[in-house]
Structure formats: structure tokens, C-alpha cells
Amino acid sequence: MNYPGGGMRILLIEDEPETAAYIAAGLQEAGHEVVHAADGRGGLLQASSESWDLLIVDRMLPGLDGLGLVRVLRGCGIAIPVLFLTTMGGVGDRVSGLRAGGDDYLVKPFAFSELEARVEALGRRSSTLTTDTVLRAGDLEMDLLARSVSRGGRVLELQRQEFRLLEYLLRNTGQVVTRTMLLENVWGYHFDPRTNVVESHISRLREKIGGDLVHTVRGAGYCVRASDTAFGA
């Protein structure tokens, strides 16, 4: 498709009209094209008959539930990225969702910035899967093979978790990554710590690599942006 650059073509399969309208409006504002299906069967039909950049699928749907829908899609060899929406408190929901073929999941209710960040991340994943062994942002260089980081030629000593954190941020350069995305992807934690432990990791990282690379996006998360680098360079 034509992403990045333009918006994505997103199929939203969600039965609650209010939630659907909220999500569709927000994503359209962000420049995406959103088509809404209100039940499982209709959603499956549309998902398989047209081409999409992303599916957002509610777990609980009338007709055919979200898990079943995605299982059928995957069974037909359709590999469109899928973001599951689940309701609060489902302890085993994430595992079953991923097992059915989902790529990411989000618990309702969520902040819109969280949904947006995940949609962007999934959309990018399908178009620009980087196989580079060196990640760069401005004069910062991360060598994934040598597992070394340097800035302006000066070698930086990073600990294991700091390295993984920076690697994830760099892989998503120019994109907003949320606290929960960091928790899930850097540490593999699927719970919400009651403290700002992620923030303290970020400020530690800033102390080591300099404070001008990792930016805080208010109410959303973090974003790596080098002042002298263009998007997607």
C-alpha cells in the first residue's frame, strides 16, 4: 500500500457503535481510511474480499467472535496485521489472541494515543521491516552484531536492558512508542507497574546517550527524533 507517507486502509470490526465511532473518528483524523463492520460474519467477508493494511478486531462480536474470525483469515493464508481489542481483566485473553494469529492486543478502555501508536507500529511493521545490522539516529550508532553503541565516535557503555530499550526506540525512530509498548516489547511484561519505572529507565538512558534524542510526547509516550535527521532516513 502507500504507507508510510499517506494513511493506512483500516478495517475496524467492532459491534459497539460508540466505541466504533470513537475509534474511526480518531483514526480518520490521523489520516487513515477506516471502514467499519459491525459483526463477525460481515467483517470476515470484507476482510477477505478487499485489501487492507490493518484489521482492528474486537474479541467479542455477535455472529462470529474475533478469535474465530482471525483464525479463519489466517487459515486462508491472509497475513494482514491484526490488532485485537479486549475487555478489561481478561487474564488469558492476550495469550489466546496471539495464538489465534493476532499481532497485538489492546485492553479497553484505552487512551486514544495508545491505539494510535500501536496502529502506526503495526502499519510500519508490514511495510518497512528493517534487516539492517546498524541502527542510526543522528550521530548515534547502534551495532546490533557487535552489541555496541557509540555517539559521535565515543563508545557508550549500556547495560543489557538499556541496550534493548534503545534498540526498540531506534527501530521505531520517528514513531511514538507508549509506556505499555515499551513494557511489552523491551521487558516482556504484560502488566501495568504502579510506579513510573519506565520513566526512570528513560531518564537513565538519557543520562548515558544525551538528552536530545529521546523525546517525551505528552500524554502518549516517547519518540526518538534526531534534530538533524529526516523521518524514515
Place this chain on the structure above:
Amino acid sequence: MPWRHWLPRLARTSNFRLVLLYSGLFTVSVLVLMVMMLWWGSAYVIQQTDEMVSDELGDVQAAAAKPGAGGLRGVIQDFARQASVRDRYLLEGPSGQVLAGNMPHIPPVTGTMTWYPTSSIFNFWPLASGVRGAGIRTAGGDFLFVGRSTLALNEMRATVARAFLSVIGASLLLAVTGGLVMTVGSLRRVEEIGRTGQEIVATDLSRRVAVRGTGDEFDRLALSLNAMLDRIQALMEGLNQVSSDIAHDLRTPLTRLRQRLELAHRHEGDPAALRQALEQAIGNVDAILETFAALLRIAQIESQSPGIAFTRLDVSALLEDLVEFYTPLAEEYGHSLAGAIEPGLFAGGDAELLTQAFSNLIENAIRHGRPGAVTMSARRRGDAICVEIADPGPGIPEAFRDKVFQRFYRLEQSRTTPGTGLGLSLVAAVALMHGADVTFAEHGGGFMVRVQLPRGG
């Protein structure tokens, strides 16, 4: 209690039916035994009689063969004269006329037989008296019969039968009265328990079934009923507590939210103030949602059957990662965080839930402890993995150590630190699910939480 009232209920108790059933079985088996004894006893006596009779027959013939004995007729007359009450002798002529002996005419049948004076169906009655003997035809065509009255046999039969019947009678009487007494006793206990149950249903849950202290099955039943009632009462009270706590705990943020929104409403004209008020309102709602999510999660953990999502976990690695994860935060709070974790500790469990539980404990040490050294240690201890999270204090006073596991419970000193009071509730739920034990202890002037997690898996 009047018998008219008791008897029909008695007859319906399983206890009494059991007594009747056993009595019936006992009677039948004793009767079978009696018949067998009569059968074998009679057979024995008859055999003895037959042997004696055949000896006697030999004696008679031998005596008759002696010279000058007066022939068979004289011998029989002799024998009959000297006979005891039970001995019978008979000599009949070829045409059936009685020649000598102490018996009337009988049909001249040779071989062993039993003869009854009156021919009737009553001859089959075991006590019918007859004569058991053996007859032969002599060379002269006469019929010679020697026999014994069956009186002795009948006496033996009567004695055996009498003995057995009195045993049956006595034991039936004993069984039925004993059964009645026992049944009345247990019926009384059961009715008592039933009455208490109805009272509990009707009035208050704090009543308990009486325990007599005899340790019998009713006491054990009463004890387990009481334990069940304790649990139900605790659950009910917990439920009450939780719902009023939730109501209470949500009232504060909801009130705050309402104030914010009202303020926003008043500042409609000022975009900056409006924006700020809305942001704060969203923050309030997020906090409320977070509380709900935590409550739901705890409820879900509590309702999950243990072991369903368990896998074999490298607990050492899990804890090491957590220590590394929390080190920057600890330092921000002025602590140092160190791990002393024995490698290679494995347990069966749910990685996600265990991680969250231990993370809650580390966060508690960091947020509720004075600045200083926080350590997380883990080692093998028998069949368990012993994980200890120690902080420099002030800790949780003895009196509150049970309470902090309740939902929303927070110590007075913690009211100002952020938190929901649900952290330890989740720890308790996860621990219960894993069969783990959570205890608190003093520790070198500081405080320590100890989790003992069963090893293996």
C-alpha cells in the same frame, strides 16, 4: 417425646432400616445353619441306628442258629421280652401273621426302612415317631424285622431346633431394641443439626451446630458444617467489606472528577483552563479505571482454577530480571536495590502473575520503606523456593499484618503516597493460586516479606 410421634419417623430412618435388614439376614442365615445341622445330625443318627440294627439282626440269627434255642420264633420272643423301650423285634409268617415280637404287623419289605404306625402325610414331619430298622426273609419264608424307635432322633431334632430358635428370638429382640435406641439417639442429633441449620437460614449466620466433644461421626459432621459456615460468613463479610470499600474508595476520585468537570464548565471561556481541567479529569477517570482493572484482575485470579496456565518457570531468571528492571526506580527513590538470587530455581507457575506479584512487593519496599538498601534474595529451602524482599523499615506493625491483604487497606502512614491498596491483595491471590505462603518478619532493624513458593513443576 411421644412414641406416636417418633415411631413413624424411626421406621423411615436409614439406620433403622439397616437394623431390620441385618436382623433379617441374621435370621435367615441362622435358619439355614439350623436346617443343615438337623440334616447332618439326623443322617448321623440314622446311620448309627442302621449299623446297630444290622448288628442286632446278626445277633438274632446267630442266637437262632444255636442248638436248643427254640428257633427264630423263640429267640425273638426272648429278645422282645428283654427289650428296652426303644428296641423293636418282629417275626411274621409268609402270609403276614405275626409269629413273635413286640410290634404290630408291618408290610414285609426287605432292607432298611422307616415304618410309621399311622400312614399319613404327617410322616414327613421330622418329629413323627416311627421305627427305623431292617427286614430280611428267612430261609423258611418268614419275615424277620429288627428296629429302633426314632424317639431319640426326634428328641435330638427338637433340642437343636429349640436352641436355634431361642438364639434367633433373643438376638432379634436385642437387635431391634438396640437399633431403636441407637436410631433414636442419632435421629435426635440429626434433628438437632437440622434445626440449627433452619435457624441459621432463618435468622443469623453466626450460629453454630453444637459439638458434644465425643469425637463421633456427628461431631465430625458438626465440625465440618461449622467450618463451612465460618467460611461462608467470612466470604459474606468480605463481600460486604469489598463492596462498601469499593463504594468508599471510588467516591473520593469521583467527587474529585465531578469538581474538575464543574470547574471546566465554569471556565468555558478560558481555553487554557478548560484544557487543563479536562486533562485532570481524564487523569481522574484513568485512576478509577485502573482501580477497576486491578479489582477485576484479582477477582479473575481468585476464580481461576490453579494450575491451568502453569508452566515450568526459571524463577531465578524471572527475579533477576525484576531486580534489574527496578534498579533505576529504586535509585530515584534514594534506595539501592540488590539481588542475592540462587541460580537454577524452578517452579511450576504462571509467569505473568508471579512477575506482577513480585513486582508489587518490590514496589512496596521502594515506596513504603525509608531510603536505604532494598534486597531481594531467593534460595532453595526444602521443597520450597524462599524469596525474601527486605527493606530498611518502618515496615508493617504486627497488628496490621493480616489487614494489609484486604482490598484497599492502607496504613495510616501511606495515605499520602500514591497507590490503591490493592497490591498485596493481588499478591495474596497469586500466592493462593500457587500454593505459596506470604509472611512478614522483622529483619535487622528493617522489614521483610517472605514468599515460600513450592518448588518443581
